[in-house]
Amino acid sequence: DQQVKQNSPSLSVQEGRISILNCDYTNSMFDYFLWYKKYPAEGPTFLISISSIKDKNEDGRFTVFLNKSAKHLSLHIVPSQPGDSAVYFCAASARSSGSARQLTFGSGTQLTVLP
Amino acid sequence: GAGVSQSPSNKVTEKGKDVELRCDPISGHTALYWYRQSLGQGLEFLIYFQGNSAPDKSGLPSDRFSAERTGGSVSTLTIQRTQQEDSAVYLCASSLTRQGALGSPLHFGNGTRLTVT
Numbered sequence: 001d002q003q004v005k006q007n008s009p010s011l012s013v014q015e016g017r018i019s020i021l022n023c024d025y026t027n028s029m030f031d032y033f034l035w036y037k038k039y040p041a042e043g044p045t046f047l048i049s050i051s052s053i054k055d056k057n058e059d060g061r062f063t064v065f066l067n068k069s070a071k072h073l074s075l076h077i078v079p080s081q082p083g084d085s086a087v088y089f090c091a092a093s094a095r096s097s098g099s100a101r102q103l104t105f106g107s108g109t110q111l112t113v114l115p
Numbered sequence: 116g117a118g119v120s121q122s123p124s125n126k127v128t129e130k131g132k133d134v135e136l137r138c139d140p141i142s143g144h145t146a147l148y149w150y151r152q153s154l155g156q157g158l159e160f161l162i163y164f165q166g167n168s169a170p171d172k173s174g175l176p177s178d179r180f181s182a183e184r185t186g187g188s189v190s191t192l193t194i195q196r197t198q199q200e201d202s203a204v205y206l207c208a209s210s211l212t213r214q215g216a217l218g219s220p221l222h223f224g225n226g227t228r229l230t231v232t
Contacts, residue, residue, distance in 0.1 A: 004157070034220060043119070043206055043223030044158070089157065102174070103221065105150075105158035 003027045004092050006106035014114050019077040021109050023090030026071065030092040034103070035064060035075045038087045047088075048075070080113045087111070117141060119224035121207050127230045128197055136192040136227045138207030146210045147184055148221060149192050151203040158206065164190065197231045204228050 005024045013019045021035075031052040036044035050057040050064045050073070057064050063076045077084055090106040120139040128134050140147050149161040160174035164184040175181070179197075184190040194201055208221035 002157075006157075036221075036223075041225065043208070043225050044221075045223070046220035049220060091158075102160050102163065102171070103148075103158075104160070107155070107157040 002107075003030075004090055004104045004106040006088075006090055006109050008109050009107070010110040010112070012112045012114060013080045015082055016079045019075075019080045019084065019111055019113065021075040021077075021088050021090075021111065023073050023075075023106055024071060025073075025092050027092070027094060027104075028071070029094035030104075031095055032093045033064070033066060033073050034091045034093075035062075036089040036091060036105075038089060038108070044089055077111075080111075082113045082115050085111055085113050119207055119209055119222055121205075121224035121227050123227055124225065125228045125230075127232060130199060130231055131196055133193065133195045134197055134229065136194075136205050136207075136229070138190045138192070138224060140188065140190070140207070140209030141222055142188075144209035144211055144222070145187070147190050148208045148210075149182055149190070150206045150208065152206060152226075153203040161192070161205075194229075197229075199231045202229055202231045 003026050034049040035047040037047045038044040048059050048062050048064050050066050055066050061077055066073045087108040087110050089108045091103045093103050119141055122137045145166045147164040150158040152158050162175055162182045163171040179195045182192045204226040206223050206226045208223045210221050
């Protein structure tokens with residue numbers, strides 16, 4: 001049972017245009033969401049996060065939107081640059097008993113920004 | 116460097132052999148995680164260490180998998196009697212505090228690509 005779903009395995013966008021990466025989740029207990037970016041042969045790197053008390057968080061060219069009622073979040077990159085080409089993972093976590101929070105990851109979306 | 120270091124970067128082993136994967140977290144990071152990514156899949160949680168607390172082993176797929184963290188720093192993931200389905204990229208990550216605390220995202224190493232033939 002996939003609790004975090006990224007239904008688009010790939011996305012191609014022209015340089016300078018907006019990239020929109022989507023993520024859906026099923027667990028209503030999730031209250032913290034993150035996006036990670038991964039280049040080939042490297043580990044994922046943290047990009048941006050959002051708490052469930054917000055519906056938008058912006059950091060430079062990257063904005064994450066959260067729609068709790070739809071259990072949906074999206075990452076907007078504008079303007080897109082060729083260096084943004086990578087696999088983007090959506091991740092979510094829930095406050096749970098004990099000291100640990102586990103991140104549940106989606107399967108990733110390969111973004112290709114065409115020059 | 117100051118990042119999470121994993122070794123080896125690649126490991127090819129024969130089915131049935133044991134393997135050990137090593138992770139050196141960022142100095143001062145108290146939380147350490149192991150994930151794996153199989154082909155075409157997302158990252159799958161395996162095990163979590165936080166300070167001196169008992170590890171959260173809830174993600175280990177079978178009793179052939181074990182991990183330890185010595186002295187609160189270096190961690191070793193051991194897979195006994197490897198099977199072909201164990202082939203994956205094994206990623207280690209650390210964070211300054213317990214994962215999920217706002218402002219404390221995971222820092223990943225580059226992973227170990229394990230191939231079981």
